[in-house]
Amino acid sequence: MNDVIIIGGSFAGLAAALQLGRARRKVTVLDTGLPRNRFADHSHGVLGHDHKPPSDILAEARQQLARYPAIKLVNARADSISGTLDNFSVLTGDGESLGARRLILSYGVADQMPAVPGFAEGWGTSIIPCPYCDGFEVADQHWGLVWFRPQSHIQVKLFQHWTDRLTVFADGHDIAPDIRADLAHRNIPIVDGRITGIARHGGHSATVKLDTGPDVAVDILFAHPPTEPSASLHDSLGLATVDTPLGIVLKVDERRETSMPGIYAAGDLATPGLPSVTTASWQGAMAGIFAQQSMLV
Numbered sequence: 001m002n003d004v005i006i007i008g009g010s011f012a013g014l015a016a017a018l019q020l021g022r023a024r025r026k027v028t029v030l031d032t033g034l035p036r037n038r039f040a041d042h043s044h045g046v047l048g049h050d051h052k053p054p055s056d057i058l059a060e061a062r063q064q065l066a067r068y069p070a071i072k073l074v075n076a077r078a079d080s081i082s083g084t085l086d087n088f089s090v091l092t093g094d095g096e097s098l099g100a101r102r103l104i105l106s107y108g109v110a111d112q113m114p115a116v117p118g119f120a121e122g123w124g125t126s127i128i129p130c131p132y133c134d135g136f137e138v139a140d141q142h143w144g145l146v147w148f149r150p151q152s153h154i155q156v157k158l159f160q161h162w163t164d165r166l167t168v169f170a171d172g173h174d175i176a177p178d179i180r181a182d183l184a185h186r187n188i189p190i191v192d193g194r195i196t197g198i199a200r201h202g203g204h205s206a207t208v209k210l211d212t213g214p215d216v217a218v219d220i221l222f223a224h225p226p227t228e229p230s231a232s233l234h235d236s237l238g239l240a241t242v243d244t245p246l247g248i249v250l251k252v253d254e255r256r257e258t259s260m261p262g263i264y265a266a267g268d269l270a271t272p273g274l275p276s277v278t279t280a281s282w283q284g285a286m287a288g289i290f291a292q293q294s295m296l297v
């Protein structure tokens with residue numbers, strides 16, 4: 001019997017494993033090797049690892065975890081979970097049944113690519129979600145923002161710290177007159193019409209094709225596709241979720257425990273806003289520590 005099974009062995013899951021391994025708890029980490037930022041060449045804003053490929057950061061972390069004999073890293077998918085506090089079962093894609101006293105869910109979320117030709121191909125290089133992740137590298141260049149909700153207005157204000165050359169693509173969304181007036185005041189053009197395709201060029205740059213009007217070239221395009229949890233294991237147990245503008249995430253308390261005693265969650269799967277490697281690592285470490293403390297006698 002494991003003390004803890006961690007489902008999802010990326011930034012959040014490995015950070016949880018590190019704390020548990022150091023506390024000499026028996027841990028199995030199940031992972032399918034598809035971290036959310038695998039499309040990006042570099043990861044930014046991660047202290048001590050800035051501008052490294054995400055796969056290098058994770059490989060280094062796995063290497064460091066090899067010091068801890070109680071941590072087992074398994075390349076397998078968790079297919080189902082069942083049980084209750086002190087007696088959980090996880091069935092893997094390889095047909096193995098594993099037991100644990102606690103579970104940590106850190107299987108992340110998946111970005112749902114729109115059916116726009118070229119979008120998926122450009123994701124992570126010419127189409128990116130977050131200025132903190134990649135904005136510095138393209139500062140002062142011509143940015144595009146695909147509008148997706150009124151809160152995009154906040155992004156416009158945020159982006160102006162990186163560039164004063166921004167074009168907003170309405171992509172079929174209604175932009176309220178007062179927001180249009182504010183964008184005009186900021187000298188930010190709005191391109192109406194729906195995006196019908198995105199052609200990626202070298203580096204970050206892209207050409208946005210529209211159903212009305214001419215193509216527009218940008219040096220980088222920001223977009224926020226909706227997300228879905230990368231697995232539905234939480235559904236089978238009826239764990240409470242929180243609705244966010246981009247998709248659902250798991251509800252956790254201040255100890256990172258979900259609505260079911262003994263099941264903890266960390267990382268993008270349980271982050272209602274501003275997901276990042278740093279946030280995932282912090283939450284994973286906390287989930288590991290609180291899971292460990294919950295087993296004290």
Ligand SMILES: Cc1cc2nc3c(=O)[nH]c(=O)nc-3n(C[C@H](O)[C@H](O)[C@H](O)COP(=O)(O)OP(=O)(O)OC[C@H]3O[C@@H](n4cnc5c(N)ncnc54)[C@H](O)[C@@H]3O)c2cc1C
Pocket residue numbers: 007008009010011012013030031032033034035036037038039040042043044045046076077078079106107108109111123124128129132133134230231266267268269275276277278280
């Ligand atoms: C294009 C892009 C660029 C980004 N750039 C940055 C950046 O520069 N800096 C930054 O801080 N953040 C960046 N992010 C955000 C960052 O990728 C996420 O915040 C971070 O990966 C979240 O870590 P996580 O451990 O919660 O989830 P993930 O990294 O998504 O890992 C989840 C893991 O769970 C595994 N898994 C899924 N289902 C199962 C299952 N059933 N069984 C077992 N394993 C499973 C997956 O294979 C994966 O390995 C970027 C995101 C994107 C989309």
